[in-house]
Amino acid sequence: MGSEVPEFVVAALALCAVLLLIAGLSWLARRTPGLLPIPQGAGALVVRGSLRLDARRRLHLVEAGGHQALVLTGGATDVMLRLPPPGA
Helix, strand or coil: CCCCCCHHHHHHHHHHHHHHHHHHHHHHHHHCCCCCCCCCCCCCEEEEEEEECCCCCEEEEEEECCEEEEEEECCCCCEEEECCCCCC
């Protein structure tokens, strides 16, 4: 006559709760810029900006080792244009 819940039901509910928590934190981490910072070491590749030109092509401003470049991706070929240093 007791209203006890079977152990497998409690375990299944706990598993669902943990999976939902992991999925929620993953979703939050992907949508919050700066929540998981990327270390900026010497020679690190950093995407400074990105611009969608059309349905397939994007223009990216990237920096690596103190040098900047524009990279066009998504077309028949990818194109990179190295930018001169500031003040040059």
